Amino acid sequence: MHLPGRLSTSTLGDLLGSLHRESITGVIELREIVGRGGRGVPGRLHRVHLRGGLVVAVDTAFRVPPLGEILCREGLAPGEAVRLLMTRIEAGDRRAAGEILQSSGLASAAAVRMGLRTQLCERVEALFGLEDATIGFRTARPLPHALQVTPLGPRDFLHGRPRVRTQSRPERDEPPPSRVRPVVVEDPCERARRLLGIPRGAGLGEVRRAFRKIAGSVHPDRLASAALEEQRRQAARFAELSAAYHLLVA
Numbered sequence: 001m002h003l004p005g006r007l008s009t010s011t012l013g014d015l016l017g018s019l020h021r022e023s024i025t026g027v028i029e030l031r032e033i034v035g036r037g038g039r040g041v042p043g044r045l046h047r048v049h050l051r052g053g054l055v056v057a058v059d060t061a062f063r064v065p066p067l068g069e070i071l072c073r074e075g076l077a078p079g080e081a082v083r084l085l086m087t088r089i090e091a092g093d094r095r096a097a098g099e100i101l102q103s104s105g106l107a108s109a110a111a112v113r114m115g116l117r118t119q120l121c122e123r124v125e126a127l128f129g130l131e132d133a134t135i136g137f138r139t140a141r142p143l144p145h146a147l148q149v150t151p152l153g154p155r156d157f158l159h160g161r162p163r164v165r166t167q168s169r170p171e172r173d174e175p176p177p178s179r180v181r182p183v184v185v186e187d188p189c190e191r192a193r194r195l196l197g198i199p200r201g202a203g204l205g206e207v208r209r210a211f212r213k214i215a216g217s218v219h220p221d222r223l224a225s226a227a228l229e230e231q232r233r234q235a236a237r238f239a240e241l242s243a244a245y246h247l248l249v250a
Contacts, residue, residue, distance in 0.1 A: 005134060006033075006135065007130060007134075008035060015135065025050055025053075026050055026137055026139050031044070031045050031133055033132050034131075036131070036132070040132060041061075045059075046060045046133070050140070054153060055151060055152040055156070056151045060127060064122045065122065067119055070115045071107050076221075077101065077107040078106065085106070110231065117239055118239050121152065121239060189248065195240065196210040204249055207245065211241060211245040214241055215238055218237050218238045
């Protein structure tokens with residue numbers, strides 16, 4: 001398939017959407033250039049790894065919280081996990097952070113998978129802040145990650161994203177007025193409140209109580225014995241609830 005040469009001629013949402021529809025497996029390379037707004041670090045490289053059109057990994061120079069911090073933040077690991085993890089790494093342990101946490105009993109396997117998936121979502125989110133970049137493609141290579149992460153589906157990396165097709169078309173392309181349907185873009189905070197079942201204007205305490213009540217039923221530690229497909233479905237649900245919670249308390 002033909003890819004645009006620059007990100008500014010399209011959107012990242014359109015790029016990932018096209019690759020998803022074609023079930024592409026490979027690596028998209030985004031090399032930053034300075035955009036119209038003057039933002040960007042020339043030459044800085046970001047990579048999106050795809051398998052069958054789904055995002056399986058993201059390498060980015062943007063700052064994303066490390067796994068230990070995410071697990072503590074989400075209540076999936078004890079507060080001292082980050083300190084103990086750093087101690088192991090400084091002592092020369094070269095294993096992946098998830099392996100260290102899991103083997104040390106600081107986090108369950110399900111919690112590590114959930115944390116890695118949350119981290120992957122945040123890496124994708126960071127890429128949508130790119131103003132402009134050149135676009136390249138290369139064939140897929142084996143990933144170094146020892147722990148498998150559930151791939152992100154189109155709802156994770158496409159839903160609610162800016163797309164060229166949502167912009168106004170030239171007048172000659174407009175359908176007759178009777179067929180025009182308004183594009184409704186849901187406010188992120190409104191969607192977050194709907195997911196947590198709380199009214200507009202709810203305080204922080206109410207947001208926290210609602211999140212704990214709903215998220216507790218899909219917490220990774222409660223699904224260790226469930227079928228893999230159910231674990232994946234509930235993991236996606238937990239990540240969605242967690243994102244909604246952090247948006248409202250930020």
